[in-house]
Amino acid sequence: xxxxxxxxxxxxxxxxxxxxxxxxxxxxxxxxxxxxxxxxxxxxxxxxxxxxxxxxxxxxxxxxxxxxxxxxxxxxxxxxxxxxxxxxxxxxxxxxxxxxxxxxxxxxxxxxxxxxxxxxxxxxxxxxxxxxxxxxxxxxxxxxxxxxxxxxxxxxxxxxxxxxxxxxx
Numbered sequence: 260x261x262x263x264x265x266x267x268x269x270x271x272x273x274x275x276x277x278x279x280x281x282x283x284x285x286x287x288x289x290x291x292x293x294x295x296x297x298x299x300x301x302x303x304x305x306x307x308x309x310x311x312x313x314x315x316x317x318x319x320x321x322x323x324x325x326x327x328x329x330x331x332x333x334x335x336x337x338x339x340x341x342x343x344x345x346x347x348x349x350x351x352x353x354x355x356x357x358x359x360x361x362x363x364x365x366x367x368x369x370x371x372x373x374x375x376x377x378x379x380x381x382x383x384x385x386x387x388x389x390x391x392x393x394x395x396x397x398x399x400x401x402x403x404x405x406x407x408x409x410x411x412x413x414x415x416x417x418x419x420x421x422x423x424x425x426x427x428x
Contacts, residue, residue, distance in 0.1 A: 275405040276336045283400040284332070284393055288325050291389055292318060303385075309376060316366060316375040317382050323362050324390025327355065332397040339398055 273281070299305070299314045334351070335341045346352050367377045378386070 279403060279405050280336060280397065280400055283396060284329055287393060287396045292322060295321065312376050316378055317386060319375065320362065320366055320378060320386040321389050324386050325393055327358050328390045328393045332393060337401065339401060
């Protein structure tokens with residue numbers, strides 16, 4: 260985003276492309292987390308006195324992994340290949356690694372503090388898989404066209420925008 264020219268004062272901070280991705284990912288996450296909330300014990304075959312705390316921990320874990328994969332999706336709003344240059348930013352890599360490390364610590368070791376219980380490896384894997392589906396959702400969303408501003412038509416002030424580079428001509 261730092262390579263793009265600045266936007267004007269009257270332009271929207273969140274573009275239509277960003278709205279498409281925000282709304283699409285939100286719908287996916289609401290459906291997944293809603294299904295888990297209302298039918299998770301049955302779907303995951305959880306029973307016993309600790310079924311509720313296991314389900315709540317699983318929902319929390321799944322939510323965090325949905326957000327983690329959404330961070331990766333948000334690197335490129337338009338491009339399908341979001342992995343190109345993913346490790347070129349050490350800050351981004353550190354954030355991803357820290358998120359995973361802290362999630363493991365919170366779920367596995369800070370149960371009394373965070374109201375979590377350790378999860379089985381199967382539930383960890385399922386959380387990660389459900390979160391990673393947002394990568395596929397992002398590809399599908401990027402195939403949906405969004406209305407783009409036409410540079411040949413006047414803007415609100417009546418002036419024509421001047422293209423800033425060869426990619427906008």
